[in-house]
Amino acid sequence: MDQHSPLVRLTGILDRFTENTGRTLAWLNIAMVLLTFTVVVMRYVFDQASIFMQETVIYTHATVFLLASAYTLKHNEHVRVDILYQRMSGKGKALVDLLGTLFLLLPVVIFILVTSWDYVMRSWRIFETSPETSGIPAVFLLKTLIPVMCVLMIIQGVAEVLRNVAVLGGALPKEPAALPSEEKL
Amino acid sequence: MFAVVCLVLMAGYPVAFSLAGTALAFALGGMAFGVFDAGFLGATPNRLYGLMTNETLIAVPLFIFMGCMLQQSKIAENLLESMAELFKGLRGGLGVSVALVGMLLAASTGIVGATVVTMGLISLPTMLKRGYSPSLATGTICATGTLGQIIPPSIALVLLGDVMSSAYQQAQRMQGIFSPDTVSVGDLFVGALIPGLILVLLYIIYVVAVAFIKPSAAPAHGSLEGDEQRREVRLWHDLTPPLILIVAVLGSILAGIATPTEAAGVGALGATILAGLRRQLGIRVLRDVCQQTTRVTCMVFLILIGAAIFSLVFRGYGGDDLIHGLFEGMPGGVVGAMIVVMVVIFLLGFILDFIEITFVVVPIVAPVLLKMGLDPVWLGIMIALNLQTSFLTPPFGFSLFYLRGVAPPEIRTSQIYRGVIPFIIIQLFMLVLLSFWPELATGLPDYLYG
Amino acid sequence: GCSQEQESASTETDANNQANSAEQAAAPAEEKQTYKWKMVTTWPKNFPGLGTGPERLADNVREMTDGQIDITVYGAGDLVPALEVFSAVSQGTAEMGHGAGYYWKGKIPAAQFFSTVPFGLTAQEYNGWIFHGGGLELYREAYEPFGVIPWPGGNTGVQMGGWFNKEINSVEDLKGLKMRIPGIGGDVLEKAGGTPVNMPGGELFTALQTGTIDATEWVGPYNDLAFGLHQIADYYYYPGWHEPGTALEMIVNADAYNKLPKHLQAILDVAIREMNADMLAEFTARNNEALRELVEEKNVELRRFPDDVINRLREMSDETVKQLAEQDEMAGKAYESYKSFRDKVVPYTEISEQTYVEIREPEGEAAPAQ
């Protein structure tokens, strides 16, 4: 296996997909801030409470945190207990990540995908609307975010498996230890 | 199950998946042997949907956005430099200003990582240059960085408030009390204010004391740059706007005018406008803030998802009944139980961070303690203080990791560890203080809300 | 573990068992199957009336079936969030659920007719409609596509109008008001210019305290006192025009129900009907005590909605109900049945209950505090 093997190239393609998804979703944060602010102004200045707009904030927030989870995974920012991990060699880390992805991450997201399928389908069958009088009549779409998150996580999970296999096979270096840099919170 | 989870966590794979994955394995195993009801796992999508539509938790990404904006637009950095100007000439003055700015940053962002990294980048070099001992400098920065947990508005308190409020209702109903006081995020914010300020005061006292006992560790300093007049102008320019923002956000929540989510939204936009006025708001800054906010938000919520699955399985095995029984049979009554819980949380703080403890441990222990008659605000603040301390405890305190990440290589890790020890002692002292005078936490809410 | 309990059971229960299960005695030593069920609810665990009712039902059923049906009751959020109760029962995650039909109006608009209708039937009239006026058949028909069997599971009687921090002197005062008020009453509030919110009871106190909502109604004095709403609101308005006799709801997953032997189904059915009646009795007994405590000890300011506010709301309710009936086929069917029953029952109620209540006390003496 070398740096130009199809495996490594596939990893790159999956990575790019996740990266672009995450970067695009990130802009929604601005929408969320502006929407929340509008809700406040309407409520306290114009005495008008808009459930529809409040639910828009909920939809936006759910979209970001569910769909960008794979992007966060790619950036290795899901918090770890790194007492031992930090001291491992590149290959040791790759082994932990490989096993973790195979036996923890993938089973969990596949499990969520399977259990949420029926839940979401039931919502689609009746085009479920909001329990609020003037809410967004698209609860079925909101619920659909759950399986979509799982699919995105599986895609990035596969990329992680391939990457760590490549590291163990010596085709790729393990990226430097995830020490918090200025970038990282 | 707890033991296995701890083992899996130690391997270093992300916490969210370790929690959920281990719980899942236990559930499947239990189902294979017919001792686990699959219905509990079936509740997963319902729980997820509950998380997605929880309005209190929307404050989290908004506060994160506000913090990232203050940091990326250098507003936080300018605040520190100007504050140092105010205390020039005083022994330990630079240390005092670091503590004060840490407090303000903490108040406005509530993100430990952001505060420690910002302070580490801007004040550590300055402190070292002025002859501060590396231990004192790093200790002060690490400790003040964690103030964000306790000084409102704080994401930790938002999350903890959400958990405490349902725990409190549960506890009262277990006792058959049906005229409940409820505890809200706002109550915890108010309750945390005085203990938070006392902590700052204790930090300052410590720094000044060191400066007088051992002047070489914390020398006085002169002006950082020339031209008195311009500095005067910059001082007001740098200090006033962020202060107004912080007071506005905090005030509107405490006065009960706005919900934490609304206040967070206004704070986020306010920080953005401030950055715009300072001509710091390029498309790059905006992009970085958005992306950083996204990653931190996902990290938090994925842990919530993991904790939800974990708690379903835990409940499916009757784990909560077990814990209740355990605490009810504990010798020493409420005091004994409280001490045990505090020690357990403190120890867990060595390996877990506040989000996991808040969502995995607190829902299990808090109802039992509250049922024994403890005040929910007091308990909430005790837990928050305890969790804040866990950020500082070597070798795994997150605050230490963050500072290590930005400290110059000549600073030894052992110096950082040595530096935080006095501050850990201060934290423990504060816990003891609060145990003997619960009014420090409960007095202000009582006064404000009757 | 039920065989051991059976042996140690009292002679009385043994006698009952023998009398009831002649056929089982004939079938040689077949072990009785036990059904371990979960019941999710929209209320905090053991909440007065609403939460203790399901708990009592579980006890009754356990005793009547000699442990064959063993129901564990979960409070809101213990297993699933309050408003997810219907989904959980529909998908079979929990076998039973207790809540109120109008909470799932996003799934079944018609469900609101089986909860309560503003200016609609009282509890007594509603039970007449459901059990002897064709209501239950329609109720079941509406829930059938979801694999869920519904029963009325208790009734609150006429509720209170709600907790406000400002006076309501005209319909104008409802404009811009963000109020927790579920079901069709919420739609009416929206027509009046307010913003209705559908929120489970457990979140009300915090929501009102932090300003997420401006006003709220909950149930009546007994339940409102339990949430401490008097601590954070100035005025307590009556009457509950929007909920004149709210039926709570017991739902059972159809597959789980169909797996039960006939005699257990009958026990469950009767136990739920008993609960339906008993909860109304409990509210009738407790509400007046609680109101006295609220007014005399907690110094709550009791207010009656002005007549012209009520008149305007009644007009808007008529429009709202008609619109709802037009929007959804099943809701239309429920409305037709509900309305024709209402038209028939009201004239008789006027000459019986209403007249009697008016003549019971000398004029002026029974007037509620103003």
Ligand code: NA
């Ligand atoms: Na820690």
Ligand code: NA
């Ligand atoms: Na009500």
